[in-house]
Amino acid sequence: MASKPSVAQFKAQAQVFKALAHPGRLLMVEELSRGERCVCELAALVGSEMPTVSRHLSQLKNAGIVDDDKRGAQVFYRLVTPCVMNFFQCVASVRRKQT
């Protein structure tokens, strides 16, 4: 049944790649690979306003890449699919081919 993927499947897959197709979001994902972080920490990391970062995180969450956990007044995000970290090696080799 995986032999002939439907258009809907490709659309859903593209959604995941789209979530990763932003330097700030990649930076956050890498940071989250080292442990959970609250929104304000990530905002300081990428140097954007909190509303902006919050929207980026909700995109990642919507794509199924991260999950959030509200504790008190803070919201902590964590990487829920660590296998995306494997992408970076391949992407690095892709970039090596760019002239």
Add this chain to the structure above:
Amino acid sequence: MASKPSVAQFKAQAQVFKALAHPGRLLMVEELSRGERCVCELAALVGSEMPTVSRHLSQLKNAGIVDDDKRGAQVFYRLVTPCVMNFFQCVASVRRKQT
């Protein structure tokens, strides 16, 4: 030196993900994983006009994912970094977490 990736590196990485962040382009990449194809074959596959497909392919080429080879009047594209195919398994597991 890979311990503290720069903003420029993340931008370049995001470019690769951006190239994959489109259902039609994913479909083409998967087709190319089974062998080289000319533009007209890919156009028929995704059901778009040839100029549209040509631009998608130049995006993939620009990202370093595919390469082209002009033979006569036709241009054949092939996957130059097959490791991107490994992404699909992980992405599938990501999607499984989407509610």
Add this chain to the structure above:
DNA sequence: GGATAACTTAGCCAATTGGCGAAGTCTGTC
């Protein structure tokens, strides 16, 4: 050389994305 076919490039338009500040929600403190 003229006609056709395969692509690419250019120009145009609608739709999406990404950033911000303002406003709203929720939690803990006084």
Add this chain to the structure above:
DNA sequence: GACAGACTTCGCCAATTGGCTAAGTTATCC
């Protein structure tokens, strides 16, 4: 209850993306 801090949601805007048709290139066939 009033207030402050952490987030999220909401408008608004500029910039990018994605599709098409039209026009330009290059190779093949006659």
